[in-house]
Amino acid sequence: MAIIATHSPMKTLLIPLLLITAGATDAHSQVAVIAHKAVQADTLTQAQLLDYFTGDIKSWSDKTPVVVLDLKGQGEIKDSFYKLLGLTSSRMKSIWLKKLLLGEGEAPEALKSEEEVVKKVASTPGAIGYVSRSKVNGDVKILRIVEKEKL
Amino acid sequence: MIRFKTAIFIAALVIYGSPAWSQTTDSNIKTFGYFQISFNHQKDIQTRNEVNSFQVQQLNLFLQKNLTSKWTAFVNFEFLNSYSSFRNWGAHSIEEAWVGYRGSNQFKLKLGLQVPTFNNLNEIKNRTPLLPYIIRPLVYESSFNEIIAIDEFVPARAFVQTYGFIPWGDTKIDHAFFIGNSPNINSDRRRGQTGTDTSDTFLFGGRLGLRLPNLKAGVSVTFDNQDFSDVADSLNYPRARFRRMPRIRLGGDFSFNAGRFSGEAEIIRVTYDDDHPVFNGDKEFFYGTLGYSISEKLFLYGSYWAAGEKFLPFGDRDFNVETAGISFALFDSLVLKAQYARAEISATQPDREELDLNYYALALSAVF
Numbered sequence: 126m127a128i129i130a131t132h133s134p135m136k137t138l139l140i141p142l143l144l145i146t147a148g149a150t151d152a153h154s155q156v157a158v159i160a161h162k163a164v165q166a167d168t169l170t171q172a173q174l175l176d177y178f179t180g181d182i183k184s185w186s187d188k189t190p191v192v193v194l195d196l197k198g199q200g201e202i203k204d205s206f207y208k209l210l211g212l213t214s215s216r217m218k219s220i221w222l223k224k225l226l227l228g229e230g231e232a233p234e235a236l237k238s239e240e241e242v243v244k245k246v247a248s249t250p251g252a253i254g255y256v257s258r259s260k261v262n263g264d265v266k267i268l269r270i271v272e273k274e275k276l
Numbered sequence: 277m278i279r280f281k282t283a284i285f286i287a288a289l290v291i292y293g294s295p296a297w298s299q300t301t302d303s304n305i306k307t308f309g310y311f312q313i314s315f316n317h318q319k320d321i322q323t324r325n326e327v328n329s330f331q332v333q334q335l336n337l338f339l340q341k342n343l344t345s346k347w348t349a350f351v352n353f354e355f356l357n358s359y360s361s362f363r364n365w366g367a368h369s370i371e372e373a374w375v376g377y378r379g380s381n382q383f384k385l386k387l388g389l390q391v392p393t394f395n396n397l398n399e400i401k402n403r404t405p406l407l408p409y410i411i412r413p414l415v416y417e418s419s420f421n422e423i424i425a426i427d428e429f430v431p432a433r434a435f436v437q438t439y440g441f442i443p444w445g446d447t448k449i450d451h452a453f454f455i456g457n458s459p460n461i462n463s464d465r466r467r468g469q470t471g472t473d474t475s476d477t478f479l480f481g482g483r484l485g486l487r488l489p490n491l492k493a494g495v496s497v498t499f500d501n502q503d504f505s506d507v508a509d510s511l512n513y514p515r516a517r518f519r520r521m522p523r524i525r526l527g528g529d530f531s532f533n534a535g536r537f538s539g540e541a542e543i544i545r546v547t548y549d550d551d552h553p554v555f556n557g558d559k560e561f562f563y564g565t566l567g568y569s570i571s572e573k574l575f576l577y578g579s580y581w582a583a584g585e586k587f588l589p590f591g592d593r594d595f596n597v598e599t600a601g602i603s604f605a606l607f608d609s610l611v612l613k614a615q616y617a618r619a620e621i622s623a624t625q626p627d628r629e630e631l632d633l634n635y636y637a638l639a640l641s642a643v644f
Contacts, residue, residue: 172446172489175489181381182381183378183381213569215572215605218608222405222406222643225308226406227400228338228374228376
């Protein structure tokens with residue numbers, strides 16, 4: 126704060142630099158729920174996300190099938206997103222195993238990297254996934270942003 | 277001949293259902309399944325008799341094909357107790373063979389042989405990878421079939437079922453209604469055991485429930501008629517009031533998840549024609565389980581099961597089981613289980629066995 130408040134020759138350089146740094150930090154500390162651009166929803170509640178990611182609801186309001194994409198393995202982003210849903214990883218696996226063994230559906234495709242998720246969401250109508258906000262580009266739409274610290 | 281047919285059948289199942297076949301024919305048949313192998317040691321506290329046994333407790337093979345985006349076909353073959361036709365061990369059966377239609381979340385339909393929705397556990401009682409137990413709560417444990425009339429407590433089969441849920445805020449109202457055969461399939465002595473329902477009555481039933489993300493509760497009911505002509509004969513009583521005795525099963529289920537804790541409980545009450553002058557075949561069952569997830573892989577639980585069977589004027593029996601166990605997921609598709617149970621069976625019927633035993637079991641449950 127002291128630097129910004131002081132009128133010095135460095136001021137015009139430092140302020141944008143600090144803002145960029147702060148913005149970059151925010152994007153890294155946020156999880157973005159992303160969807161294909163044609164998906165007819167602009168935001169989703171936690172309950173709606175839970176319905177889609179547990180396969181309870183399988184189509185969007187315009188009847189396009191929901192294509193859920195997950196991340197492989199364990200990681201900070203996945204843990205944060207599952208916490209948002211109010212589920213542990215083992216509980217999510219159990220829900221999908223039950224659906225599989227009852228003939229009600231298969232677990233979502235799990236991709237190795239966030240970049241793959243962004244790419245697949247952008248190219249698949251009805252797709253929904255989650256990544257760090259810093260990985261999001263203009264090819265997909267953001268439906269929800271969650272601060273990791275608040276999870 | 278039976279062995280040869282079984283071998284051909286299994287070979288066809290493996291070849292036609294294998295991924296290799298799927299690739300060469302561009303078919304999308306899914307083949308998957310699970311099995312549970314177990315070792316159990318039981319000791320009768322009074323007689324001190326001991327039993328040790330390894331076995332393939334259960335193996336299920338599934339075939340599924342999505343016929344269109346809304347229709348799917350599903351087949352479930354089940355093999356119990358180290359099945360071997362050569363040695364006359366265990367049993368092999370078609371547990372399910374149905375086509376499903378998904379109209380909407382509110383309306384889904386299953387046509388064909390299926391396990392109906394009744395309480396929480398009936399539909400998944402045989403899906404061993406979903407359950408922490410090695411031996412399941414009394415009326416859901418098929419290997420207890422010789423000591424408890426499990427089919428009288430819960431409906432085993434239905435042939436038409438509609439089900440789905442109605443969203444109500446964050447809550448979902450689950451519904452399921454089904455129709456099946458009466459319980460008299462094997463009662464025609466002239467024809468033997470044909471698998472054909474020899475009566476003109478049906479099984480009707482259903483479940484209504486509420487579901488929140490971490491809580492589920494529901495009530496279930498079935499109506500059907502049981503033929504107890506054999507009982508009438510043994511009592512030298514006219515068959516008329518025994519031939520088509522109304523039976524009502526009532527069930528209630530509750531389950532929850534709260535942080536690392538989870539729990540589930542069920543009650544079942546079976547009643548037969550309460551005004552009958554001689555016969556009383558009412559039954560009751562309860563189980564309650566409290567579990568704790570020590571970690572993502574390790575789950576600990578304790579459970580209590582109780583059942584009572586009346587078979588008056590002959591006598592009645594009571595079952596009480598206290599059990600505890602642990603399950604450890606080595607990885608997603610392989611779970612190691614251990615369970616201890618203390619089981620007591622008391623009977624007022626002189627020719628019925630009373631038991632008081634300690635039961636220890638280890639099992640490995642694999643999904644493939």
